[in-house]
Amino acid sequence: MKGAPFQGHHERREAEWVGALILAGVAGALLMPGPTFSRPTFDAFSAIAPEGTWGAALLGVAVVRMIGLWVNGSKRHSPSIRFLTAAAGAAVWGWVTTLLWHDGYPGVNTGCGAYGLLCLVDTYCAFRALWDKGRNDARAAIVRRAAA
Numbered sequence: 001m002k003g004a005p006f007q008g009h010h011e012r013r014e015a016e017w018v019g020a021l022i023l024a025g026v027a028g029a030l031l032m033p034g035p036t037f038s039r040p041t042f043d044a045f046s047a048i049a050p051e052g053t054w055g056a057a058l059l060g061v062a063v064v065r066m067i068g069l070w071v072n073g074s075k076r077h078s079p080s081i082r083f084l085t086a087a088a089g090a091a092v093w094g095w096v097t098t099l100l101w102h103d104g105y106p107g108v109n110t111g112c113g114a115y116g117l118l119c120l121v122d123t124y125c126a127f128r129a130l131w132d133k134g135r136n137d138a139r140a141a142i143v144r145r146a147a148a
Contacts, residue, residue, distance in 0.1 A: 016069055016082065016125045019089045019118060024062035030055030041109065044099040061088050077136055083129035086122050093119035 030036055030051045037046040045054060065088070068081035093115045100111040 013069060013072070015121050016065070016086060019086070019093075019122050019125065020062050020065040020069065022118065023058055023065070023089060023092065027055045027057075027059035027062055030058065041100065041103045041105070041111075043104065044102050048099075058092065061085070061092060065089060077132070079129040079133035079136060083126050083133065086126035086129055090119050090122035090126055093122060 035051075036042065037051040042051075045051070048054075049057075065085035068078065068085045072078045072082055097112050097116040097119055100109040100115065103109050
């Protein structure tokens with residue numbers, strides 16, 4: 001099926017898609033009616049911006065990432081887009097982890113483990129995209145030399 005998001009590249013992109021989908025899910029939860037940030041755990045978040053702003057920003061990052069992954073999987077290889085969106089995902093998850101770490105309660109918030117792991121996975125995905133870019137550049141150089 002031409003144009004499907006996982007077409008031909010799913011073996012290496014599943015973690016990137018999962019990261020984008022989880023980010024969209026968190027954004028959706030923040031955009032739902034109800035005062036999510038009324039819970040004390042989110043005091044550090046609400047000190048930065050209201051939950052609607054957080055939700056819209058996270059959804060924006062998720063959508064841009066999904067578009068980049070779709071383009072990379074169905075139109076052309078674009079590891080630069082994948083690198084930028086994976087790095088943005090890692091930054092978001094790292095920031096969320098840091099804010100949850102400073103929730104004002106003794107002990108470590110369980111979200112730190114979950115979101116910290118997502119940060120590490122997205123960091124890996126960013127480095128993997130850089131590796132793919134290097135491999136693509138090397139192939140292009142070989143083609144240019146052969147054509148000359």
